[in-house]
Amino acid sequence: MVGVVFCVVSFFILNCAAQVRYDPNWESLDKRPLPKWYDEAKFGIFLHWGVYSVPSFGSEWFWNNWKGGSKETVSFMKQNYPPNFTYQDFAIDFTAQHFDPNAWAKLFVKAGARYVVLTGKHHEGYTLWPSAYSFSWNARDVGPNKDLLGELAVAVRATSLKFGVYHSLYEWYNPLYLSDKKSNFTKNNFVSQKIIPELVELVQNYKPEVIWSDGDWEATDIYWKSTDFLAWLYNESPVKDTVVVNDRWGIGTSCRHGDFYNCKDKYNPGVLQPHKWENAMTVDKSSWGYRRNVNYEDFHTVKELIEVLVQTVSCGGNLLMNVGPTSDGRIDPIFQDRLINFGRWLSINGPAIYGTKPWTYQKDSVAPVWYTSSKSLVYAIVLDWPPGNTLSLVSGVSAFKANVTKVNLLGNPENLHWEFVNNTVSIQFPDKATVKCDWSWSLQIQNGATNEVNDHYYN
Structure with missing residues (x-):
């Protein structure tokens, strides 16, 4: 009986949507x-x-x-x-x-x-x-x-x-x-x-x-x-x-x-x-x-x-x-x-890039990094390789949760070491010669939370 009611309701919604005229x-x-x-x-x-x-x-x-x-x-x-x-x-x-x-x-x-x-x-x-x-x-x-x-x-x-x-x-x-x-x-x-x-x-x-x-x-x-x-x-x-x-x-x-x-x-x-x-x-x-x-x-x-x-x-x-x-x-x-x-x-x-949404922040306040998000993931796209292979983020701190967050570079599956240092997140990059990418690099930050901002493009 529940299944029948669901089908009827679904049909009604679709039918109403089809009748929208501009x-x-x-x-x-x-x-x-x-x-x-x-x-x-x-x-x-x-x-x-x-x-x-x-x-x-x-x-x-x-x-x-x-x-x-x-x-x-x-x-x-x-x-x-x-x-x-x-x-x-x-x-x-x-x-x-x-x-x-x-x-x-x-x-x-x-x-x-x-x-x-x-x-x-x-x-x-x-x-x-x-x-x-x-x-x-x-x-x-x-x-x-x-x-x-x-x-x-x-x-x-x-x-x-x-x-x-x-x-x-x-x-x-x-x-x-x-x-x-x-x-x-x-x-x-x-x-x-x-x-x-x-x-x-x-x-x-x-x-x-x-x-x-x-x-x-x-x-x-x-x-x-x-x-x-x-x-x-x-x-x-x-x-x-x-x-x-x-x-x-x-x-x-x-x-x-x-x-x-x-x-x-x-x-x-x-x-x-x-x-x-x-x-x-x-x-x-x-x-x-x-x-x-x-x-x-x-x-x-x-x-x-x-x-x-x-x-x-x-x-x-x-x-x-x-x-x-x-x-x-x-x-x-x-x-x-x-x-x-x-x-x-x-x-x-x-x-x-594909299918992502804007995150809480668009650009980090201290690093040449731009953010996107997708469900439980935040992406930090790094435009310049960090000096000393160490990247510091300020705006991105909220994407990190102690002992939960995993970070890796896209194309390089190994997890990167990170830690909080003076209200910033410090991430240790691998040697550049081992990374499978040129021009800029995307960090995938997984913390188990829902990170997408509200979807404001669809009525």
Whole structure:
């Protein structure tokens, strides 16, 4: 009899949950719980790839810089292309001839990523899928003659990674958009005839589990019909239960609305945030797209990238690390090097990252150490090897209980000796040459207590 009652109650709860509907306003939409897969994933790969990858000069804003009169960009065009050359002429050379989506997906798995976000359409308006709303300005009609987005989506999902899409709301030189802008956005033909149908097409055909919106800053969310689209996305779409979106849906929405906040590019506040957030940053410090004029020192080192990940996750964020493929579909060896070595570190230290939650403290007050937690475990991620092989912690003292707590370095199962010394915990590290890790090291602290802070990301 007890079992029957349990089943009935469970069905009732699930049925009620299924009936939750969201109205097209922020008050209602902001009540949607964050799908747990996103918080648990912690790390994703961002890919900026488009027609701008052909000139590969300056940044992905090449067209805008050129038309805006950038001296360097104008000079580059004069030196390399005839006077009558247009930006659209670049599309023919966006061949993607060496694009191997399965190889890309395998690389992302090696990197330790749990999701991938591709620029389906940047501000240039060119779509990497054969959109019915981007005639003759998409990857099927001009350039590679392929559905690049669709091919990568299939390959990524075959590895069990989640697939997402970056989508720019505005397009620099689309006549419909410029007409709406000229009317001070009292007209919204661009949104009604292009953007909303395009977004619905993207969701229905490819079912992305991340929609990374951008290009919203010139007009309000009312003009963009953002809440109308999101209500449909959460209520009716094929990904309504699993999709997550960011916060770029119109003037004033950034850092206020969305399943997770970006706030600004390369956002890394360094303190715990009350809402789920993401640090979208680049391996190439100065560009999201591939650059032919990049220098070696322009790339973050593996150690720098790991430090950004650790700081981000400790403060409750996800890291979305960007690389820029070449126009012919290759991921440059230096990007591969960073991703593969980043994955090497995660292969040992992943338990301190994936599925963790912020702890009581994010950073130790005396040591270059950041904390995460998972049930009965606290992780102390040490960014610099301690002098004399002895690490002293102050903020981490509360994780230690005399005669109960066990401490070891991930990848090295032997327990480490520790003791209380003058209100600090002193931990004796092994000889560095015997440790199976480079760049930074994760202490696993097990004390039998529940160490996770309250879960404040799910309603």
